[in-house]
Amino acid sequence: MLTTTQKKTAEAIINIFETSEVLGNYSLVTLISGDTGHLTYGRSQTTLGSGNLYTLLQRYCENPGARFSARLEPSLPRFSACDLSLDNDLKVHNLLRASADDPVMRETQDAFFDDVYWQRAARTAKRKGITSPLGVAVVYDSFVHGSWQAMSNRTTTQIGDVAAVGEQKWIKEYVATRRLWLASHSRADLRATVYRQDAFMRLIDQDHWALNLPLVVRDREISASSLAATPPGCFDGPQPGIRVLSLQSPMQRGMDVRLVQLGLSEADIDIKADGFFGQTSVRLLKKYQSAHGLPVTGVADVALIAQLTS
Secondary structure (H helix, E strand, O other), rough: OOOOOHHHHHHHHHHHHOOOOOOOOOHHHEOOOOOOOOOOOOOOOEEEOOOOOHHHHHHHHHHOOOHHHHHHHHHHHHHHHHHHHHHHOHHHHHHHHHOOOOOHHHHHHHHHHHHHHHHHHHHHHHHHOOHHHHHHHHHHHHHHHHHEEEEHHHHHHOOOOOHHHHHHHHHHHHHHHHHHHHHHOOHHHHHHHOHHHHHHHHHOOOOOOOOOOOOOOOOEEHHHHOOOOOOOOOOOOOOOOOOOOOOOOOOEEEEHHHHHHHHHOOOOOOOOOOEOOHHHHHHHHHHHHHHHHOOOOOOOHHHHHHHHHH
């Protein structure tokens, strides 16, 4: 049975594969050309095409404390129907980004990825006789990435089951088998993911079966401090109206910036709600000010912030 730290470490490895971040990126919205999952979102990236993105958003909207539920709910039928026009709906993308600033969304994502992926992978690993933290991480990766059963069957056909050959030999063969399958796949987006198996093989070669910290995976440090850090891609403040927003160095960033950007997006301004008030935000804020007969300053004062975030 994995310790809490071993579980977090295994999850961190897959977070790095999915978003290049140890803790994952709760606000990340991605669209990869050729990916049958289409629009993907969140800490470990769940997809529109699988139906799991709808499940995640439905869970979030059902929470009475969800800050963005009223804004997301009108789009839920589109997510339920796997409406592929969502791939290019920039307003919805910005709403997804902004919702990651809500602790309820982050908690919902954590519970969702645990229920839908981790728990299933852990049960499967146990039935298979896979008990090492690294072995469980390999299984978890395949549940997130896909095709566990096919690759597991192929590996067992090639060398026998875990009980017959031992866990470490079976996992090493599984990783090699999966890498070969990915490298020769007809889909370019899957061929590009062989790095996942390369990273696992490096951990195997270095005998990191217990996932003892610290570790380095794809140039990211997994340690007690990095696991306890503030998740990237989300802001807990400041609340809108506490400060005036203007172009500064370093740039202003935070929840208030993201909400102003979201307001501009909902007013049909083509902006990415990334929470950074840079030159693009100034230019597009001026466009909004000009269209609404306001002084064209590129500065969001308290009154304008209230107008955009109400």
